[in-house]
Amino acid sequence: MKNVLVGATLALMAGAAPVFAEMTDIRFTLGWKTQGSDAPFLLALDKGYFEDEGLNVSIDQGEGSAATVTRIMGGAYDAGFGDINAIIQNAAARPGEAPVMVYQLWNRPPFAIVTPKTAGIENPEDFEGKTLGGAQGTPTTRLFPVFAEINGIDLDKVAQENMAPNLQEPMMIRGDIDGAFVFTSTSWFNLIANRQDPANDYNWFNFEDYGMDLYSNGMMVSRELLAENPEAVAGLVRAVNKATMEVSAKQDTSVEAIMAYDNLVDADLERARLEFALTNLMNAPEVTDIGMGDLVDERLTRSIEIVAKGYDLERLPEASEIFDRSFLPPVDERRFETTIN
Incomplete structure (x- = not known):
């Protein structure tokens, strides 16, 4: 243990990533096949931001943003990119089992x-x-x-x-x-x-x-990970936030990370899709005040009521069951300005 601490100290003094005694494995699912809007996760993977947090993150393609929730609830994945409205539906029926959103990315619905x-x-x-x-x-x-x-x-x-x-x-x-x-x-x-x-x-x-003021996709984690390894959740959020801030300013770097993950995608198409997400799904006015990754509880409560009516839910989950902001970095580290270059 002493050698590990010495190694971490020397790494920090040298400006390198700390040495972790043991990396934490995280199984992560995307919302769909590889797309430009996955850039925050793929950039964090490509640039080693997850590793810097002591996380060994493996990323798989998804089967739909709602399926992310059921994949996590089934135990196959620890975290993923999916729809907060699917969390609401499952939390209504199975309290305490649905995953929790910890970093809201699409603050406007598609x-x-x-x-x-x-x-x-x-x-x-x-x-x-x-x-x-x-x-x-x-x-x-x-x-x-x-x-x-x-x-x-x-x-x-x-x-x-x-x-x-x-x-x-x-x-x-x-x-x-x-x-x-x-x-x-x-x-x-x-x-x-x-x-x-x-x-x-x-x-x-x-x-x-x-009149349908809804949130949509973001990063969610399992209840198990939240309870058993909150440090890993915090690391995930820090890594994704760091990548998101970079994605907003550097689309070329983002597309390179996407291609590094899946070289079969059309680079021009996915760059255009990334720019679409930045300018149409990730730029709600509230972000100026609360920063990327957060949301407004009152707005989430209204959206829960809309989803409950549309899906005939028997129970209205509380906003606190759906979203946990306690892992977010300070708002100054989440200031989000879109620059399409």
Whole structure:
């Protein structure tokens, strides 16, 4: 033990990372296949920020941002990148078992309804008499009844078709449906891949603009890790925060880290997706005051009520069950300014 302490002291004096007696293994799951928005985790891995915290982090691709929660609850993973709304759903049914969000990244939701301008849908009431398509069970689809209630839409006058996510944009382009329930960070680029102009030829009804003020993806950890190794949780948060601050200013470095993890991805596409996340999902006005990684409890409480209504939850979890800010570095270390270079 004495040699370990001496080694750590010498390393610190030399400006190097401390030597840990034993590295802590962390199994981490992404929300989906490798994407530009995963940059904070992949940059932390590539630059050794996890190792600097005494963490041996292995990162696997995901199966959906909601699946991150069930993967962690099942014991296969200790931490991951996923949707806070899925935590709410599971915490309502299984108190004390759902993972806890410890670093909020997407402080604006990607949930939206996209329609071709040729469909003539300019306002929410225009959805009446139209046909919308979406994958059953996704947040956008499940929360549409709440969206409709808030915005005075008669659900009986809106036809809805269930379909696989990969069919939504093609069917919309063909005119088989008038709009789709989507994640903006995915659909925007699916449209581009189909030689469409998402900015000029489509209308986007972002849920946050229509009374659905929700949070979305961030880093969550298991209850077991939280209870048994809070030092590891703190290290994870410090490493990801350090990488996030770097990602916000250096997209080139971020894309290099993404390619180092998965050299099969399209570098230009994922850089564009990263820039989309930075400018559309990670820049809520509140970040100026509270910093990246944190959230506003009152806003989270309102979002819990929205999710509870959309998913018919029998219990309203407390905000403290969903999010734990105690591991966040000081706010001055989490000042977030997006620079697209």
